[in-house]
Amino acid sequence: MTARIVLLHGAMILALFVAQFVVSDYAVLTITRIMVLAIYATGYNILFGYAGLLSLGHAMFFATGLYAAALGVTRLGLAAPEALLFALVCGIVVSFIIGLIALRATGVAFMIVTLMFSQAAFLTILYFGDITRGDEGIVIKDDQRVFSLLGTPMNLADPVLRYNIALAFLAVAIVLCLIVVRSKIGHVLVAIRENENRTAMLGYDVKRYKLIAFVLSGSFAAFAGAAYALLFAYAGSTLASIQYSINPLLWTLLGGAATVLGPVLGTAMMFLLVDFASSFTSASLLFVGVVLILLVLFFPKGILGTIRQRWWRWLP
Amino acid sequence: MAGLRPGHPFPSCTASLLAFFPHLLLALLEGTVAAAVLALSALGLSLVFGVMRVVNVAHGEFFMLGAMLAWWVAKMVPGGPAMGFVAALIVAPLLVGALAFVTERLLLRRIKYDPEATIVATIGLMFVIQQLALSVFGADAKAVSAPFTYRIALPWFGFSGYKLFVVVASIFILLAVWWVLAKTKWGLVMRVTQFDRETATAFGIPVNQVYSAVFVAGAALVAVAAVLIVPIQQAHYLMGLDPLLMSFIVVIIGGLGSIKGSVIAAVIIGLADGVISMFFSPTLASIIATLAVALVLVFRPQGLFGVEPR
Amino acid sequence: MTVLLETRGLSKSFGGLKAVSDVDFRIEKGEVRAVIGPNGAGKTTFVSLISGRVAPSAGTILFEGADVTDLPAFRRVQMGIAYTFQITSIYANLSVAENVALAAHQPGGKASLEPLERVGLADRAPQIAGTLAYGHQRLLEVAMGLALKPKLLILDEPTQGLSDAEIDNFITLVRDVAKDATVLLIEHNMPLVMELAHRITVLDRGMILAEGTAEDIRANAAVQAAYLGTG
Numbered sequence: 001m002t003a004r005i006v007l008l009h010g011a012m013i014l015a016l017f018v019a020q021f022v023v024s025d026y027a028v029l030t031i032t033r034i035m036v037l038a039i040y041a042t043g044y045n046i047l048f049g050y051a052g053l054l055s056l057g058h059a060m061f062f063a064t065g066l067y068a069a070a071l072g073v074t075r076l077g078l079a080a081p082e083a084l085l086f087a088l089v090c091g092i093v094v095s096f097i098i099g100l101i102a103l104r105a106t107g108v109a110f111m112i113v114t115l116m117f118s119q120a121a122f123l124t125i126l127y128f129g130d131i132t133r134g135d136e137g138i139v140i141k142d143d144q145r146v147f148s149l150l151g152t153p154m155n156l157a158d159p160v161l162r163y164n165i166a167l168a169f170l171a172v173a174i175v176l177c178l179i180v181v182r183s184k185i186g187h188v189l190v191a192i193r194e195n196e197n198r199t200a201m202l203g204y205d206v207k208r209y210k211l212i213a214f215v216l217s218g219s220f221a222a223f224a225g226a227a228y229a230l231l232f233a234y235a236g237s238t239l240a241s242i243q244y245s246i247n248p249l250l251w252t253l254l255g256g257a258a259t260v261l262g263p264v265l266g267t268a269m270m271f272l273l274v275d276f277a278s279s280f281t282s283a284s285l286l287f288v289g290v291v292l293i294l295l296v297l298f299f300p301k302g303i304l305g306t307i308r309q310r311w312w313r314w315l316p
Numbered sequence: 317m318a319g320l321r322p323g324h325p326f327p328s329c330t331a332s333l334l335a336f337f338p339h340l341l342l343a344l345l346e347g348t349v350a351a352a353v354l355a356l357s358a359l360g361l362s363l364v365f366g367v368m369r370v371v372n373v374a375h376g377e378f379f380m381l382g383a384m385l386a387w388w389v390a391k392m393v394p395g396g397p398a399m400g401f402v403a404a405l406i407v408a409p410l411l412v413g414a415l416a417f418v419t420e421r422l423l424l425r426r427i428k429y430d431p432e433a434t435i436v437a438t439i440g441l442m443f444v445i446q447q448l449a450l451s452v453f454g455a456d457a458k459a460v461s462a463p464f465t466y467r468i469a470l471p472w473f474g475f476s477g478y479k480l481f482v483v484v485a486s487i488f489i490l491l492a493v494w495w496v497l498a499k500t501k502w503g504l505v506m507r508v509t510q511f512d513r514e515t516a517t518a519f520g521i522p523v524n525q526v527y528s529a530v531f532v533a534g535a536a537l538v539a540v541a542a543v544l545i546v547p548i549q550q551a552h553y554l555m556g557l558d559p560l561l562m563s564f565i566v567v568i569i570g571g572l573g574s575i576k577g578s579v580i581a582a583v584i585i586g587l588a589d590g591v592i593s594m595f596f597s598p599t600l601a602s603i604i605a606t607l608a609v610a611l612v613l614v615f616r617p618q619g620l621f622g623v624e625p626r
Numbered sequence: 627m628t629v630l631l632e633t634r635g636l637s638k639s640f641g642g643l644k645a646v647s648d649v650d651f652r653i654e655k656g657e658v659r660a661v662i663g664p665n666g667a668g669k670t671t672f673v674s675l676i677s678g679r680v681a682p683s684a685g686t687i688l689f690e691g692a693d694v695t696d697l698p699a700f701r702r703v704q705m706g707i708a709y710t711f712q713i714t715s716i717y718a719n720l721s722v723a724e725n726v727a728l729a730a731h732q733p734g735g736k737a738s739l740e741p742l743e744r745v746g747l748a749d750r751a752p753q754i755a756g757t758l759a760y761g762h763q764r765l766l767e768v769a770m771g772l773a774l775k776p777k778l779l780i781l782d783e784p785t786q787g788l789s790d791a792e793i794d795n796f797i798t799l800v801r802d803v804a805k806d807a808t809v810l811l812i813e814h815n816m817p818l819v820m821e822l823a824h825r826i827t828v829l830d831r832g833m834i835l836a837e838g839t840a841e842d843i844r845a846n847a848a849v850q851a852a853y854l855g856t857g
Contacts, residue, residue, distance in 0.1 A: 101611075108431050108435075111371070111435060113614055116564075116565075116607070116610035117606075119561060123603045123606065126599055127599045187733030187734035188733050191728050197679075197711075197715060198715045200703075201700070201703060201709050202700075202729050202774065203700050203703035204700055205700050283451050284447075285446065288440070289440040289442065289443025289444035290444060291440070292437065293440035293444070295436075296437040297427065300433070
């Protein structure tokens with residue numbers, strides 16, 4: 001990995017670390033949220049930006065992690081780290097099974113299949129409202145947020161701890177994404193995106209690579225969901241709705257698909273834009289809609305994608 | 317269940333049986349209405365998806381707009397619900413069709429009907445229309461009176477005559493659309509464009525204009541459906557999601573490009589939905605329907621009667 | 627001579643149309659075999675069946691003695707069958723070198739430039755493939771086929787759209803390739819076929835009309851009739 005790439009990504013993470021000391025408490029909370037959701041978007045980008053597969057149903061994986069962690073802590077008596085691991089395993093299994101089925105469809109059919117599975121998952125969450133408590137949601141109580149790591153007691157209600165845990169997770173996600181993208185797998189995924197028939201006729205097992213991308217992507221999403229539930233002590237059905245399937249797509253497009261840092265940037269920017277819009281209108285989704293349309297029409301490559309094309313060709 | 321008297325002298329199993337059939341009948345009647353509603357809402361989507369091969373995620377919002385306009389027109393027009401209904405039947409498709417026209421010209425054509433870009437762009441459009449409706453009409457649900465009220469008195473329960481009118485109207489509209497597609501020059505042009513876009517161009521068919529017309533027609537149709545349906549439900553700025561999903565379910569299971577398929581799928585799904593909702597739960601019915609679509613798309617992508625394009 | 631590829635009773639129907647009908651075909655190791663025939667004869671369908679892009683309706687395909695009929699295309703490529711597309715199918719947004727690296731199964735890495743040198747594109751390695759002239763894109767396709775180090779190289783109308791000079795270079799290239807690989811060539815260009823092919827198989831309406839050397843085919847009345855004087 002070249003020095004430039006390490007420096008850029010390292011600087012980004014460092015900047016996020018330093019930020020917590022200079023911004024307001026409200027901003028610390030918001031950035032924590034942004035960082036967790038950026039993990040979701042980064043995973044989404046592996047499938048969408050690099051493999052070229054548009055899923056409209058990733059909320060089901062986010063929700064898998066979300067509810068697995070929340071229920072793990074409140075019902076199964078797991079400590080937070082155990083619940084996180086449990087949720088990750090659930091995410092891997094669910095995305096593997098769904099991937100096996102959904103990837104048999106291609107193009108528009110694939111988009112709709114993922115949308116439908118996700119909608120079915122959302123409805124199922126509502127159907128089992130006794131356990132999931134529907135849109136009211138599961139609240140993780142304070143005493144369930146305390147755990148000990150390597151002998152040190154930790155309380156997830158502490159905003160400083162939350163911020164740094166989220167940052168650590170995001171850093172891991174970015175590094176992992178970089179590794180995948182610059183590895184053989186990453187290049188084959190791009191080849192599949194660019195010309196699937198050709199890639200198959202060069203002797204690559206396209207189905208297997210797509211499944212790998214799908215499971216990676218779903219696992220990132222589940223991990224992000226679990227982190228969200230544990231850090232913000234809440235799991236509700238709105239986080240499993242179509243809105244949360246469209247969000248990572250929006251954030252990735254805005255920041256730049258097929259770039260490692262694009263989703264992170266896009267998530268942050270969208271939060272800023274919505275915040276800005278909310279100050280003078282209650283219809284902030286209108287803003288989101290307009291941004292989506294403008295992106296598709298004029299900036300399909302997003303912010304970092306355009307930067308890469310014009311100036312920084314080395315940007316992963 | 318109105319009309320069934322408690323403490324009936326028959327033994328309990330016969331009593332349950334006697335209770336079952338009226339429930340079933342009601343379920344089937346409601347299911348038929350649901351099927352009619354589905355078929356109408358899905359018709360516009362079937363045309364657009366079938367001919368242009370693009371997914372218009374804002375389809376549900378066109379429906380919602382039609383419903384909102386129906387309410388607004390009914391408020392504005394003096395002379396009672398019937399006048400308002402007729403006026404809405406004219407105004408709603410016109411305005412929604414105009415919006416569709418602008419969308420097609422400014423948006424879809426510019427992105428050259430690329431499937432992925434169309435989905436993203438129409439998602440954006442969905443948010444825009446939804447939020448504009450919220451700002452203009454407010455967040456509360458709006459009731460629209462039916463143009464006439466007539467209660468059909470059955471031995472076990474009363475049933476709304478207007479709902480049956482909706483069923484009849486749907487059949488009429490479906491037949492009219494089928495007639496246009498199968499028996500007129502317009503219909504032939506549309507079917508040729510759907511089947512093979514390049515051949516159509518070679519025959520001098522202005523494909524872009526056909527696409528424009530189809531998109532506008534699809535939107536107008538769904539607006540008409542909304543005007544018919546809104547007296548049964550209420551108008552609400554979030555009401556577009558359900559028709560969107562259900563329309564997709566119907567179109568995909570019925571098969572792309574096949575009106576007949578959509579109708580049959582609507583009947584199956586509408587009746588099944590009615591029965592499952594009555595005897596189990598509406599949520600369960602929706603779960604089954606959405607899973608069915610996903611599986612159909614995976615294992616039989618052409619649906620029941622799909623027409624494959626070249 | 628050993629038989630490299632064999633088909634027995636190979637058939638493919640699309641709905642009511644029999645594109646390939648009961649074809650028994652053999653190609654020997656080291657041959658350059660041309661498959662010719664009028665338009666719609668089923669040539670591309672035939673090689674699609676061999677390469678695995680299309681599943682047969684009936685019949686078997688044997689490669690080096692092993693039954694590959696049910697193997698997916700990518701497995702056959704791994705076994706040594708390489709296919710270059712009739713309509714150029716390269717990675718237009720990637721560089722020439724990246725295209726070849728992918729073909730050589732070193733995606734993102736530094737692959738040997740040897741395939742590019744053989745086709746004469748080595749100096750264009752950093753160029754974006756989509757910006758190449760059409761003829762050079764065809765050559766890149768061949769280079770990618772070579773990078774696979776195939777045992778059987780299937781070329782589907784490789785000279786379509788090339789200039790005469792480019793075709794001459796191409797003939798030299800195929801002769802060079804034939805030293806290490808067996809070549810199966812679909813072509814419409816008769817003089818090229820007569821020059822290059824050891825043997826020619828003529829397909830018409832999905833069936834083998836004739837098979838033999840260039841002289842045999844030239845003299846064959848049925849072949850002439852099928853072509854109605856073209857070529």
